[in-house]
Amino acid sequence: MDLYKKTAHELSSLLQKREVSSEELTRSVLDRINKVEEKVKAFVTVTGEQALEQAREIDEKRARGEAMSPLAGIPMAMKDNICTKGVTTTCASKILYNFVPPYNATVTEKLLEAGTILLGKCNMDEFAMGSSNENSGFFPTRNPHDLSAVPGGSSGGAAAAVAADEAVFTLGSDTGGSIRQPAAFCGVVGLKPTYGYVPRYGLIAYASSLDQIGPLTKDITDCALVLNVIAGHDPKDSTSAPVEVPDFTRYLVDDVKGLKIGIPKEYMGEGIDPRIAAYLKQAAAKLEELGAVCEEVSLPHTEYALPAYYIIASAEASSNLARYDGVRYGLRVEAEDVISMFCKTRSQGFGEEVKRRIMLGTYALSSGYYDAYYLKALKVRTLIKRDFDQAFLKYDCLLTPTSPTTAFKFGEKVNDPLAMYLSDVCTIPINLAGVPGLSLPFGTVEGLPVGIQFIGKPFGEGTLLRVGYALEQNTDLTKPKAQMEGVI
Amino acid sequence: MSAQYEVVIGLEVHAELKTDTKIFCSCPTEFGGEENTHVCPVCLGLPGVLPVLNKKVLEYAVRAGLALNCEIASFSKFDRKNYFYPDLPKAYQISQYDLPICKKGYLEIEVNGRKKTIGITRVHMEEDAGKLVHGGATIATSRYSLVDYNRTGVPLIEIVSEPDMRSAEEARAYMEKLKAILEYTGVSDVRMEQGSLRCDANISLRPMGAKEFGTKTEIKNLNSFRALQKAIEYEIERQRDILEEGGKIIQETRSWDEGKGVTVSLRSKEEAHDYRYFPDPDLVPVVIDPQWVQEIRDSLPELPDAKRERLVQEMGLSEYDAGIITGSRALADFFDQVVAEYNEPKTVANWIMGEFLRLLNANNLEVAESKVKPRSLAALLKAQAEGTISGKMAKTVFEEMFETGKEPETIIKEKGMVQISDEGALAAVVEKVIAANPQSVEDYKAGKEKAIGFLVGQVMKETKGQANPGLVNKLLKDKLG
Ligand SMILES: [Zn+2]
Numbered sequence: 001m002d003l004y005k006k007t008a009h010e011l012s013s014l015l016q017k018r019e020v021s022s023e024e025l026t027r028s029v030l031d032r033i034n035k036v037e038e039k040v041k042a043f044v045t046v047t048g049e050q051a052l053e054q055a056r057e058i059d060e061k062r063a064r065g066e067a068m069s070p071l072a073g074i075p076m077a078m079k080d081n082i083c084t085k086g087v088t089t090t091c092a093s094k095i096l097y098n099f100v101p102p103y104n105a106t107v108t109e110k111l112l113e114a115g116t117i118l119l120g121k122c123n124m125d126e127f128a129m130g131s132s133n134e135n136s137g138f139f140p141t142r143n144p145h146d147l148s149a150v151p152g153g154s155s156g157g158a159a160a161a162v163a164a165d166e167a168v169f170t171l172g173s174d175t176g177g178s179i180r181q182p183a184a185f186c187g188v189v190g191l192k193p194t195y196g197y198v199p200r201y202g203l204i205a206y207a208s209s210l211d212q213i214g215p216l217t218k219d220i221t222d223c224a225l226v227l228n229v230i231a232g233h234d235p236k237d238s239t240s241a242p243v244e245v246p247d248f249t250r251y252l253v254d255d256v257k258g259l260k261i262g263i264p265k266e267y268m269g270e271g272i273d274p275r276i277a278a279y280l281k282q283a284a285a286k287l288e289e290l291g292a293v294c295e296e297v298s299l300p301h302t303e304y305a306l307p308a309y310y311i312i313a314s315a316e317a318s319s320n321l322a323r324y325d326g327v328r329y330g331l332r333v334e335a336e337d338v339i340s341m342f343c344k345t346r347s348q349g350f351g352e353e354v355k356r357r358i359m360l361g362t363y364a365l366s367s368g369y370y371d372a373y374y375l376k377a378l379k380v381r382t383l384i385k386r387d388f389d390q391a392f393l394k395y396d397c398l399l400t401p402t403s404p405t406t407a408f409k410f411g412e413k414v415n416d417p418l419a420m421y422l423s424d425v426c427t428i429p430i431n432l433a434g435v436p437g438l439s440l441p442f443g444t445v446e447g448l449p450v451g452i453q454f455i456g457k458p459f460g461e462g463t464l465l466r467v468g469y470a471l472e473q474n475t476d477l478t479k480p481k482a483q484m485e486g487v488i
Numbered sequence: 489m490s491a492q493y494e495v496v497i498g499l500e501v502h503a504e505l506k507t508d509t510k511i512f513c514s515c516p517t518e519f520g521g522e523e524n525t526h527v528c529p530v531c532l533g534l535p536g537v538l539p540v541l542n543k544k545v546l547e548y549a550v551r552a553g554l555a556l557n558c559e560i561a562s563f564s565k566f567d568r569k570n571y572f573y574p575d576l577p578k579a580y581q582i583s584q585y586d587l588p589i590c591k592k593g594y595l596e597i598e599v600n601g602r603k604k605t606i607g608i609t610r611v612h613m614e615e616d617a618g619k620l621v622h623g624g625a626t627i628a629t630s631r632y633s634l635v636d637y638n639r640t641g642v643p644l645i646e647i648v649s650e651p652d653m654r655s656a657e658e659a660r661a662y663m664e665k666l667k668a669i670l671e672y673t674g675v676s677d678v679r680m681e682q683g684s685l686r687c688d689a690n691i692s693l694r695p696m697g698a699k700e701f702g703t704k705t706e707i708k709n710l711n712s713f714r715a716l717q718k719a720i721e722y723e724i725e726r727q728r729d730i731l732e733e734g735g736k737i738i739q740e741t742r743s744w745d746e747g748k749g750v751t752v753s754l755r756s757k758e759e760a761h762d763y764r765y766f767p768d769p770d771l772v773p774v775v776i777d778p779q780w781v782q783e784i785r786d787s788l789p790e791l792p793d794a795k796r797e798r799l800v801q802e803m804g805l806s807e808y809d810a811g812i813i814t815g816s817r818a819l820a821d822f823f824d825q826v827v828a829e830y831n832e833p834k835t836v837a838n839w840i841m842g843e844f845l846r847l848l849n850a851n852n853l854e855v856a857e858s859k860v861k862p863r864s865l866a867a868l869l870k871a872q873a874e875g876t877i878s879g880k881m882a883k884t885v886f887e888e889m890f891e892t893g894k895e896p897e898t899i900i901k902e903k904g905m906v907q908i909s910d911e912g913a914l915a916a917v918v919e920k921v922i923a924a925n926p927q928s929v930e931d932y933k934a935g936k937e938k939a940i941g942f943l944v945g946q947v948m949k950e951t952k953g954q955a956n957p958g959l960v961n962k963l964l965k966d967k968l969g
Contacts, residue, residue, distance in 0.1 A: 083536045096535065103529050105536060204535040209769035238540045238772050316769055319568050322579030323533050327635070338633075342572055365570075365764035374766060 003028035004165045008074050008222040011168060015062070015073045022055040022062075022073030026117050029075045033119070033166045036488045041141050042151075042161035044080050045088050046120035051075060054117045061115070070225055072115030077167040079158045080121035081128055082213065083202035084108050087118070091204050092136040092157075093126045095349030096330045105202020106237065107171060107213050107230045114229045119167055123157030126351045127321060128178055128206040130154050131423045134414050135353040142410075143185060144488050145448055145480075149407040152182030152423075155216065159186040162216050164488055169217045169226055173203055175210045176309050177402075177427025180439035182216075184402035184451020187441040187480035189217045189468065191227065192427075194458045195434035196241035198227075199234030205320040207313035208239075210431040219478075220440070220468040224248035227461060243459060251462040254473045257291030261467070262395035266302035267426050272404045279443045279450050280401055283471065287399075290470055297395060299387040304380045305429040306421060310357075311364050311377035312432070317354075318361030324349060356417065381432045388433045392457045397464060400426050402439040402451030430455055438464040440471060441480045449480040493693040493731065495724050496701055497659050498651035501666060502644050503676040504616070504684035505548045510641035511615050512539030512582065517643070519682060523621070523636040531641035533578035538770050541566075545613055545643040546589070546774065548675040550784050552645055553590025553611045555673045555791055556666075560781050564589045564774040566613075569763045575618035575635050583646075585765040588612035589774065595669065596793060597661040598811070606662050607650030616642040645675075651690065651701065656720035660713055663687060664815065668792045672817045680711050687711070689720055692737070693727045702727075703737040707744055707751055719744035723751050795820055803833035812841055818855035819845075825862030830869045839865065843883060847890045859893030860886070868896040875956050878948075881905050909956040911963065914947070917955070918963045921946045932968055940964055 003011065003025045014020045030048050037043060058073045078084065081091045083101040085108070090096045104112070112118070125135040133141045133156030141157045143149040144164035151160040155172025159182035162170050172179040174192035183190025191214045198213045205211060215226035227248045234240040263284060268277055284294040326332035326345030333344035350358070364373035391398060403423055413420040430437040435458055439451040456464045472478045510517055513530035529537045550560055567585035593608035618637040624630035647666065653659045667685060670676045677684045692704035707723060710716040722744075727737055742751040790798070792814045799810035814820045819840065826836045844865070848858060868889065872882045877900060885899045892899075900906060908914055921943055922929055931939035940961065947960045 081536075089535070091535075099535065101529075101534065101536065103534075103537075201538050202536040205770075207769075236540060237538050239538075239770065315766060319570050319580055319764070319766070322570060322572065323535070323577060325572060325574075325579060327574045328532065328577065329534070338574055339572075362764065365766055367762050367764070370764075370766075 004032040004168075006168070007218045008071060008168045008225055011074055012070045012225075016068070018062070022058045022117060023052060025073065026051050026055040026075045026119075029119060029165070029167065032164075036144075036164050036166065039142065039147055039488050040144055040160050040164045040166065041139055042122055042157045042164060042166050043077065043120045044090060044092060044123050044138055044157070047087055047118060048120075050087075051117050051119050058115050058117070069114040069229065071111070071229060073117065074168050075117040075119050076111065076169050076171070077119045077122050077158065077161050078108065078171045079124050079155050079173055081124060081173055081204040081206075082108060082171055083204065084118065084121065087121065089121065089204065090137075091127045092124045092138055093349065093351070093354070094137045094331055095324045095345070097137075099330050101202070103202065106199035106234045108202060110229050111171075116229075122155070122161050122170055122172075125154035125156070126354050127204070127317070128154040128173055128175055128211075129317070129353050129357055131177070131181060131420050132408070132410075132413065133157065133182075134410065135351055137351050140410065143407045143448070145187060146407065147487060148409055149448060150185065150410055152185035152403075152407060154178040154182075155190075156182045156185075158216050159183050159188055159190065162186070162188045162218060169215055169222055171213055171226075171230070172216050173206075173211055173213050174427075174431065175206050175212075175313060176431050177424040179214045179216060180427050180437055180451065180453060181403050181424055183439040184441070184449065184453075185407035187444075187449030187451075189215075189220055189223050189441070190439045190451075191215055191223050191461070191464070192430065192437045193227065193231060193461055194241070194436045194456075195431075196239050197243075197245075197436070197459065197461070198230050199232070199237045199240050201234055201236040205316070207316040208320060209316060210309075210313055212431070220465055220472050221249070221252055223438075223468070224252055224465050241459075246462060248462060248465055251465040252469045253466060254470055255291070256287055256467055256470045259287075259292040259397070259463070259467065260395045261287060261292050261294045262297035262391050262398045263294055264299045264302065264391070264398055264400055265296050266299050267400035271422065271425070272401055273406065273445065275445045276401045276404070276406070276450050279477070280399065280452055282477075283442055283452050284399060286471060286475055287467065290474060292467070294399065295395075297391050297398065299384075299391060299429070301380065301383040301387050302429055305384055305432055306425055308377040308380035308384070309428045309432060310360065310421065311373050312381065314357040314361030315364045315374050315377075316361065318358045318365065321350075321354065321358055353417070384429050385433045388429075388435055388455070397457070397460065397467060398455040400453045400455065402426060402453040406445050406448035406450060426453060434458065436461050436464060438468055440468045441478050442471070443477040444480050492696055493728055494696050494698070495654055496651045496692045496694060496704075497653035497655075497720060498690045499649045499653070499659060499662060500688040500690070501647045501649075501663070502686045503552070503647065503670050503678065505545055505643040505645060506674065506676055507542060507544045507548065507643055509542055509544075511542050511545050511613070511643035512641055515641065519684075521638055523634070524638065526638040527640065531577070532637055539582060539768075541771060541774070542643065546776075547784060548643075549589050549611060549613045549645050550776070550781060551673050551788065552647070552670060552675045553593065554781070554785050555669050555788060556590070556593040556595055556608050556611065556647070558590035558593030558608060558611055560776060561587060561589055561591070562776050562778065563587065564776070566768045566771045566774070567765045568768045569765055571761050571763060573617070574633070575620050575637075575640075577618065577637060577640055581615060581617065582768055582771070583614035584612035595662070595665050597658060597665050599655070599657045599661050604652075604658065606652045606658075609648045609650050611645050611647050614644050614646060616640065616644050656717045656724070659689060659720055660717045663713060663716055665792065668815055668817065672789055672791050674789070680713075683711065687716055689716065689723075691720060691723045691727065693724065693731060703739050705737065705739065705751075706741045708741055708754065710744055715744055715746060718749065719751055722749065726751065792817075792820075799833070803827070805833060805837050809837045809841060812845075813837060816855065822855055822862050826866050826869075829863055829866035832869070832873075835869060836865075839869065839886075843886050847887070858890070860889050864889060864895055871896055871900065875907060875909060875958065876900065877905055877907050878953060878955075878957055880948075880953050881907070905954065907956045908951055908954045909959055911959065914951075914955055914959060914963055917947055917950050918960065918967060921950065922964075922967060929968060
């Protein structure tokens with residue numbers, strides 16, 4: 001029985017029926033990591049011993065008949081920008097190579113309370129800046145479907161870990177598409193929740209007003225189960241929404257009758273691989289067949305999202321990353337005075353892409369340029385939000401490609417930052433608007449998975465899970481996994 | 489000050505708020521404590537942590553704003569002020585930039601009997617930074633420096649005045665009034681020597697009658713009224729000398745060297761920071777319910793100006809006396825408490841402004857640190873009024889009360905200071921004094937009223953001050969005529 005291959009909900013029922021123990025399951029996944037990690041390189045830290053110990057504790061609790069959450073005993077991993085008490089949290093950056101947080105992120109706390117088993121921390125683009133995982137300060141992660149292709153970014157490690165069965169599920173973070181684009185590239189389910197739905201406390205900030213933690217899972221049901229644990233108000237996060245969280249599993253119904261789905265034409269034009277566009281139309285046809293109504297809609301300000309995003313995200317990043325100065329923790333490069341120490345530490349500690357964005361953000365915020373760049377970007381952001389508000393007056397959700405292309409090859413875009421930035425063009429507007437977005441695998445092109453994206457109203461995660469579930473139930477295209485055999 | 493220039497002064501005052509916990513976390517704000525013990529991941533700005541506003545800070549800022557006649561913003565927000573310094577853990581300070589919590593206020597000062605209204609541009613909330621502890625004597629000679637983050641995240645309000653002051657005296661009067669108001673409202677300890685009240689002064693000169701401001705300099709961190717006044721006086725002279733020689737003032741930050749009595753340049757504007765302010769995305773905007781503001785307004789205590797008015801109108805004190813007594817809440821409260829037990833406001837005021845303040849100043853103590861309780865002073869004054877002790881004795885007793893904190897009754901008993909009010913016992917002394925001073929007796933009989941005072945004095949001397957002066961007076965007058 002290859003336990004590691006199974007979904008969380010399958011494993012949950014096995015654990016509840018006591019057909020397997022969490023220790024067995026954890027061992028199975030750790031063995032899988034041992035076997036494939038050399039090729040995939042999804043992890044920066046594996047905490048095998050601690051995981052087994054945790055699993056044994058859960059097994060004991062279960063043996064005592066204690067009440068257990070559905071995810072109790074399930075091995076998972078987290079992107080390395082989510083703080084884990086006592087476990088190194090590096091953001092895949094040299095500047096934080098030795099940082100061990102003395103606290104847990106709220107999501108870490110919630111998952112541990114639910115009894116999930118922490119296997120380790122996943123590789124990422126440094127400080128979540130990047131679309132390919134080539135910007136990791138340590139090493140790149142590879143796409144389990146094709147080792148010469150990137151896994152996407154910046155949650156590339158987290159997506160690859162799920163795709164390669166090195167974790168049953170993982171948590172990533174999404175600032176401009178960092179969960180959904182790697183989910184699409186690796187053929188897994190990825191959800192960026194509504195801004196404020198999942199607490200950010202303990203998520204090492206890239207761009208505070210855009211960052212959101214979300215799950216990467218093997219299917220929609222798992223996505224609902226993880227969301228059930230991590231969503232909800234957090235008094236430690238003033239931007240966390242004080243709203244009630246439903247049981248998301250009640251949206252897992254095979255029914256989309258009467259649902260109105262808009263397909264924004266701006267996401268279907270130039271730059272989108274026609275084979276991906278074809279899959280999207282196929283998905284729409286399937287949903288119509290199931291009783292939904294699909295129509296073309298326009299989000300006229302879409303083309304301004306990318307520049308606005310890079311101004312806002314870089315501006316916030318320039319400030320958020322200023323604390324890495326060598327004074328208190330992380331890397332310190334010795335120098336004769338404090339200013340030189342700051343400079344040398346930051347020069348040697350940060351990678352190219354991070355420096356590029358810090359400089360861009362510093363420039364955009366500086367006096368004399370603020371109005372022309374930052375303020376203007378905020379205005380664009382308002383217009384983009386309004387586009388979505390308008391669309392949601394008529395539609396329950398929107399359907400777009402997750403990424404214009406499938407996973408590209410290593411090195412293909414690394415010397416052309418602008419081309420790299422374009423790979424997030426379909427996901428970025430969603431972060432600017434703060435609405436939720438779900439990437440669902442839907443077919444493959446030349447052996448590489450394709451992702452389609454559903455965009456929801458604020459706190460409309462339920463609808464996204466409902467359409468995703470309906471598609472899962474009615475087509476095999478949502479399971480691109482079989483293609484992976486033989487690669488790793 | 490030469491006649492052809494007018495001085496323009498504006499003050500920026502930082503006051504530490506008297507909350508139990510810090511502005512964005514629940515660490516204690518308590519002064520002192522071992523280095524880096526009042527800290528947590530949030531105030532240390534560790535990766536991933538988020539600030540959450542302490543509602544008490546907001547309440548205190550609103551309270552101060554109301555006491556300073558400000559408009560309270562219904563919508564306000566926090567911004568980040570970005571700069572690198574080792575004592576600033578996030579490399580930005582959370583402050584308020586374009587939408588402060590309070591604006592457009594004023595307070596009234598009085599200098600040389602002339603009243604004047606000084607505008608308050610704004611009051612905003614911000615967090616304090618940490619403190620550098622240098623390994624050597626000075627920053628330049630230190631091989632290393634350590635940082636104490638206990639102060640990091642202590643809540644401050646910054647109160648920015650309009651450039652309405654025209655002399656060092658006015659600046660000092662403004663600062664004194666501001667200190668009193670903050671003390672009355674209970675939002676701050678206002679201890680300048682502990683740094684809970686700090687002041688920066690902006691000073692410029694312009695030709696008399698000119699509308700435009702001259703180039704200003706800013707003097708940082710003035711931490712006593714004396715330093716404030718001396719530094720401004722010095723800076724006015726320095727700028728005037730430069731202008732009169734045809735020179736130009738350089739816009740710069742200066743500091744006050746107390747020892748040398750001069751201001752010295754810290755940095756010029758060319759090196760000044762670009763703080764790159766922008767709204768802090770980790771904190772939601774502050775939206776204020778007018779009902780809540782009204783509740784705070786209703787809870788404000790009687791403020792110094794109103795209290796002074798009352799002391800003049802209802803208690804018959806002079807403007808001057810009332811001004812001094814209401815200059816600090818602790819003193820005014822002390823006064824009120826004595827009067828509550830001994831309802832002779834003028835006598836009480838005389839004692840407070842005379843003996844009490846004299847001893848406090850001589851011992852460099854705050855009212856709160858005094859061992860004399862209001863009830864004890866009232867008891868002393870009663871004893872004097874009842875004739876148990878003389879006025880002179882009362883002063884001696886008070887000095888001991890001040891030193892030891894003993895009750896007046898105890899001291900009077902211990903010293904055997906009871907006044908002699910026995911006519912029989914005094915009559916003999918009176919006889920003796922009359923016999924010994926024939927000239928004064930003559931003078932008195934010739935109509936010189938003053939002579940009786942001398943004779944009373946002699947009796948007091950004979951009895952070592954213990955005779956009841958009223959009785960002595962009466963006995964003398966009876967005898968002489
Ligand atoms: Zn703290």
